[in-house]
Amino acid sequence: MTRIAYFSVAFLALASSFASAYDPSPLQDFCVAVNDSESAVFVNGKFCKDPKLVVAEDFFKHVDAGNTSNKLGSKVTQVSVNELFGLNTLGISLARIDFAAKGLNPPHIHPRGTEILIVIEGTLYVGFVTSNQNNGQNRLFTKVLNKGDVFVFPKGLVHFQLNVGYENAVAIAALSSQNAGVITIANAVFGSTPPISDQVLAKAFQVDKNTVDYLQKQFWYDNN
Numbered sequence: 231m232t233r234i235a236y237f238s239v240a241f242l243a244l245a246s247s248f249a250s251a252y253d254p255s256p257l258q259d260f261c262v263a264v265n266d267s268e269s270a271v272f273v274n275g276k277f278c279k280d281p282k283l284v285v286a287e288d289f290f291k292h293v294d295a296g297n298t299s300n301k302l303g304s305k306v307t308q309v310s311v312n313e314l315f316g317l318n319t320l321g322i323s324l325a326r327i328d329f330a331a332k333g334l335n336p337p338h339i340h341p342r343g344t345e346i347l348i349v350i351e352g353t354l355y356v357g358f359v360t361s362n363q364n365n366g367q368n369r370l371f372t373k374v375l376n377k378g379d380v381f382v383f384p385k386g387l388v389h390f391q392l393n394v395g396y397e398n399a400v401a402i403a404a405l406s407s408q409n410a411g412v413i414t415i416a417n418a419v420f421g422s423t424p425p426i427s428d429q430v431l432a433k434a435f436q437v438d439k440n441t442v443d444y445l446q447k448q449f450w451y452d453n454n
Contacts (some may be wrong), residue, residue, distance in 0.1 A: 276311060276318045289316035295400075296328035303333025303393070306454045311408040323408050327401045329354070329393035335453065336414055337390045343410030345383040345403050347391070349375045352399025356381050358389035388415060412454055421450035 279288070291314045296305025310323040317323055323343070327335055329352065347356070357372035373381055374394065383389040385406070393399040419426065420442075428442040435442070 276315070278318065279315070289314070293326050296326065298328050298330035298333055298398070300453060301449075301451045302336060302453050303330035304328065304335045304391075304453050306335060306412075308454060310405075310410070317408045319408070321406065321408055323405045323410060325403045325405070327391065327403060329391075329399040329401075331393060331396050331398065333393045333399070335391040336416060337388050338412055338414040339386055339388055340383075340405060340407075340410040340412055341386055343405040343407035344385040345389070345405050345410070346380060347375075347383070347401050347403040348380045349377050350400040350402060351377060352393055352397060352401075353377075353395040354399055354401060355392045355394045356383075356390065358383045358387045360387060414450075414452060414454070417450040417452055420445045420448065 291309055293307055293309060296307045298305050305328045307326040307328070308323070309317075309325065311317040314323075327347075329335070354375045355372065356375055357370055360369045360371070362368055373379075375381055391401065419431065425446050428439045428446065431442045431446075432439045
Protein backbone atom coordinates (compact mmCIF):
# COMPACT_ATOMS: atom_id res chain seq x y z
CA MET A 231 0.00 0.00 0.00
CA THR A 232 1.42 3.40 -0.99
CA ARG A 233 1.82 6.16 1.58
CA ILE A 234 -0.98 8.18 -0.06
CA ALA A 235 -3.35 5.21 -0.06
CA TYR A 236 -2.52 4.44 3.57
CA PHE A 237 -3.17 8.06 4.53
CA SER A 238 -6.51 8.02 2.68
CA VAL A 239 -7.67 4.86 4.46
CA ALA A 240 -6.58 6.23 7.83
CA PHE A 241 -8.38 9.53 7.16
CA LEU A 242 -11.61 7.77 6.16
CA ALA A 243 -11.45 5.58 9.27
CA LEU A 244 -10.96 8.65 11.47
CA ALA A 245 -13.82 10.50 9.75
CA SER A 246 -16.06 7.47 10.22
CA SER A 247 -15.29 7.35 13.94
CA PHE A 248 -16.16 11.04 14.28
CA ALA A 249 -19.41 10.53 12.36
CA SER A 250 -20.59 7.76 14.68
CA ALA A 251 -19.21 9.08 17.98
CA TYR A 252 -22.09 11.24 19.19
CA ASP A 253 -24.99 11.04 21.60
CA PRO A 254 -28.39 10.51 19.97
CA SER A 255 -30.76 13.46 20.17
CA PRO A 256 -33.15 13.00 23.11
CA LEU A 257 -36.86 12.66 22.36
CA GLN A 258 -37.98 13.83 25.78
CA ASP A 259 -36.92 16.52 28.25
CA PHE A 260 -34.67 14.21 30.24
CA CYS A 261 -33.89 10.53 30.83
CA VAL A 262 -32.61 9.76 34.33
CA ALA A 263 -30.49 6.59 34.55
CA VAL A 264 -31.71 3.74 36.76
CA ASN A 265 -30.20 0.38 37.75
CA ASP A 266 -33.55 -1.39 38.01
CA SER A 267 -34.46 -2.40 34.47
CA GLU A 268 -38.03 -3.25 35.45
CA SER A 269 -38.76 0.40 36.23
CA ALA A 270 -37.03 1.70 33.10
CA VAL A 271 -38.29 2.82 29.68
CA PHE A 272 -36.55 3.21 26.36
CA VAL A 273 -34.80 6.53 25.71
CA ASN A 274 -37.57 7.56 23.31
CA GLY A 275 -40.14 6.89 26.02
CA LYS A 276 -42.01 4.19 24.09
CA PHE A 277 -41.74 0.42 23.90
CA CYS A 278 -42.28 -1.25 20.54
CA LYS A 279 -45.38 -3.31 19.82
CA ASP A 280 -44.90 -6.87 18.64
CA PRO A 281 -44.86 -6.51 14.80
CA LYS A 282 -47.22 -9.48 14.49
CA LEU A 283 -49.84 -7.53 16.46
CA VAL A 284 -49.57 -4.28 14.48
CA VAL A 285 -52.71 -3.19 12.58
CA ALA A 286 -53.53 -0.39 10.16
CA GLU A 287 -55.22 1.59 12.94
CA ASP A 288 -51.81 2.01 14.61
CA PHE A 289 -50.90 4.36 11.72
CA PHE A 290 -54.19 6.25 11.46
CA LYS A 291 -55.76 9.22 13.24
CA HIS A 292 -58.57 11.64 12.36
CA VAL A 293 -58.06 15.29 13.32
CA ASP A 294 -61.01 17.61 13.85
CA ALA A 295 -60.98 21.41 13.87
CA GLY A 296 -59.79 22.83 17.18
CA ASN A 297 -61.89 24.93 19.56
CA THR A 298 -60.59 28.50 19.37
CA SER A 299 -62.92 29.89 22.05
CA ASN A 300 -60.15 30.91 24.46
CA LYS A 301 -58.03 33.94 25.39
CA LEU A 302 -55.59 33.35 22.56
CA GLY A 303 -58.14 32.59 19.88
CA SER A 304 -56.20 29.56 18.68
CA LYS A 305 -55.94 25.83 19.19
CA VAL A 306 -53.05 23.52 18.34
CA THR A 307 -54.04 19.89 17.79
CA GLN A 308 -50.90 17.82 17.96
CA VAL A 309 -50.33 14.50 16.22
CA SER A 310 -47.14 13.28 17.85
CA VAL A 311 -46.13 9.79 18.97
CA ASN A 312 -48.29 10.37 22.05
CA GLU A 313 -51.40 10.58 19.88
CA LEU A 314 -50.40 8.31 16.98
CA PHE A 315 -48.31 5.36 18.17
CA GLY A 316 -47.28 4.41 14.64
CA LEU A 317 -44.99 7.46 14.58
CA ASN A 318 -42.63 5.82 17.05
CA THR A 319 -39.00 5.89 15.75
CA LEU A 320 -40.05 7.58 12.46
CA GLY A 321 -38.79 11.04 13.42
CA ILE A 322 -41.79 13.08 12.23
CA SER A 323 -45.04 14.52 13.57
CA LEU A 324 -47.52 17.24 12.69
CA ALA A 325 -50.02 19.65 14.16
CA ARG A 326 -53.19 21.33 12.97
CA ILE A 327 -53.45 24.97 14.09
CA ASP A 328 -56.85 26.64 14.08
CA PHE A 329 -57.18 30.41 14.47
CA ALA A 330 -60.18 32.59 15.19
CA ALA A 331 -60.10 36.08 13.68
CA LYS A 332 -57.02 37.84 15.12
CA GLY A 333 -56.11 34.63 16.98
CA LEU A 334 -52.53 34.06 18.08
CA ASN A 335 -50.29 31.04 18.49
CA PRO A 336 -48.00 32.81 20.99
CA PRO A 337 -44.19 32.87 20.99
CA HIS A 338 -42.90 29.37 21.72
CA ILE A 339 -40.10 26.96 20.87
CA HIS A 340 -39.85 23.31 19.89
CA PRO A 341 -36.70 22.07 21.65
CA ARG A 342 -36.43 18.91 19.58
CA GLY A 343 -37.67 19.76 16.10
CA THR A 344 -37.69 22.09 13.10
CA GLU A 345 -41.18 23.13 11.96
CA ILE A 346 -42.43 23.68 8.40
CA LEU A 347 -45.89 25.26 8.13
CA ILE A 348 -48.36 25.61 5.25
CA VAL A 349 -51.41 27.87 5.36
CA ILE A 350 -54.62 26.06 4.40
CA GLU A 351 -57.02 28.97 4.89
CA GLY A 352 -56.63 32.63 5.86
CA THR A 353 -53.73 35.04 6.25
CA LEU A 354 -51.05 34.67 8.93
CA TYR A 355 -48.27 36.96 10.11
CA VAL A 356 -45.47 34.63 11.20
CA GLY A 357 -41.93 35.00 12.40
CA PHE A 358 -38.99 33.65 14.34
CA VAL A 359 -36.12 35.17 16.34
CA THR A 360 -32.55 33.95 15.94
CA SER A 361 -30.06 33.20 18.68
CA ASN A 362 -27.57 35.96 19.52
CA GLN A 363 -24.98 34.74 17.00
CA ASN A 364 -25.07 38.01 15.03
CA ASN A 365 -22.86 40.24 17.19
CA GLY A 366 -25.10 39.60 20.16
CA GLN A 367 -28.26 40.60 18.31
CA ASN A 368 -31.41 38.52 18.08
CA ARG A 369 -32.69 39.03 14.52
CA LEU A 370 -36.42 38.83 13.75
CA PHE A 371 -37.54 37.25 10.46
CA THR A 372 -41.21 37.76 9.55
CA LYS A 373 -43.52 37.11 6.64
CA VAL A 374 -47.21 37.47 5.83
CA LEU A 375 -48.50 34.13 4.55
CA ASN A 376 -51.58 33.48 2.44
CA LYS A 377 -53.28 30.24 1.42
CA GLY A 378 -50.71 27.83 0.00
CA ASP A 379 -47.68 29.67 1.39
CA VAL A 380 -45.01 27.73 3.29
CA PHE A 381 -42.60 28.94 6.00
CA VAL A 382 -39.87 27.20 8.01
CA PHE A 383 -39.10 27.74 11.70
CA PRO A 384 -35.62 26.39 12.59
CA LYS A 385 -35.25 24.01 15.51
CA GLY A 386 -35.17 25.57 18.97
CA LEU A 387 -35.85 29.18 17.90
CA VAL A 388 -38.66 31.35 19.30
CA HIS A 389 -41.49 31.69 16.78
CA PHE A 390 -45.17 32.65 16.50
CA GLN A 391 -48.17 32.84 14.17
CA LEU A 392 -50.87 35.55 14.21
CA ASN A 393 -54.07 35.56 12.19
CA VAL A 394 -54.16 39.07 10.74
CA GLY A 395 -57.40 38.45 8.87
CA TYR A 396 -61.01 38.92 9.92
CA GLU A 397 -61.94 35.31 9.14
CA ASN A 398 -60.85 32.00 10.65
CA ALA A 399 -57.52 30.57 9.53
CA VAL A 400 -56.05 27.07 9.43
CA ALA A 401 -52.46 25.89 9.09
CA ILE A 402 -50.73 22.52 9.13
CA ALA A 403 -47.28 22.22 10.68
CA ALA A 404 -44.91 19.30 10.17
CA LEU A 405 -42.10 18.73 12.66
CA SER A 406 -38.82 16.84 12.37
CA SER A 407 -39.35 14.81 15.53
CA GLN A 408 -41.91 12.29 16.73
CA ASN A 409 -42.05 14.34 19.95
CA ALA A 410 -40.76 17.85 19.23
CA GLY A 411 -41.98 19.29 22.53
CA VAL A 412 -43.31 22.81 23.03
CA ILE A 413 -42.34 25.55 25.48
CA THR A 414 -44.67 28.55 25.39
CA ILE A 415 -42.50 31.45 26.53
CA ALA A 416 -45.02 33.40 28.64
CA ASN A 417 -46.37 30.25 30.30
CA ALA A 418 -42.89 28.93 31.12
CA VAL A 419 -41.55 32.21 32.48
CA PHE A 420 -44.57 33.52 34.39
CA GLY A 421 -46.63 30.39 34.95
CA SER A 422 -44.11 27.75 36.04
CA THR A 423 -44.71 25.47 39.04
CA PRO A 424 -43.31 26.47 41.46
CA PRO A 425 -42.99 30.06 40.23
CA ILE A 426 -39.65 31.62 39.35
CA SER A 427 -38.53 34.13 41.97
CA ASP A 428 -39.96 37.58 41.26
CA GLN A 429 -36.53 38.96 42.13
CA VAL A 430 -35.03 36.97 39.26
CA LEU A 431 -37.72 38.02 36.77
CA ALA A 432 -37.75 41.67 37.84
CA LYS A 433 -34.02 41.94 37.24
CA ALA A 434 -34.12 39.93 34.00
CA PHE A 435 -36.94 42.01 32.46
CA GLN A 436 -35.87 45.28 34.11
CA VAL A 437 -39.29 45.89 35.67
CA ASP A 438 -40.48 46.24 39.27
CA LYS A 439 -41.60 43.25 41.34
CA ASN A 440 -45.23 44.43 41.34
CA THR A 441 -45.34 44.00 37.58
CA VAL A 442 -43.88 40.50 37.87
CA ASP A 443 -46.30 39.58 40.66
CA TYR A 444 -49.22 40.77 38.51
CA LEU A 445 -48.07 38.69 35.55
CA GLN A 446 -47.55 35.59 37.69
CA LYS A 447 -51.12 35.84 39.00
CA GLN A 448 -52.59 35.68 35.51
CA PHE A 449 -54.09 32.48 34.11
CA TRP A 450 -51.69 31.41 31.38
CA TYR A 451 -53.79 29.47 28.90
CA ASP A 452 -52.07 26.63 27.04
CA ASN A 453 -53.49 26.29 23.51
CA ASN A 454 -51.73 22.95 22.90
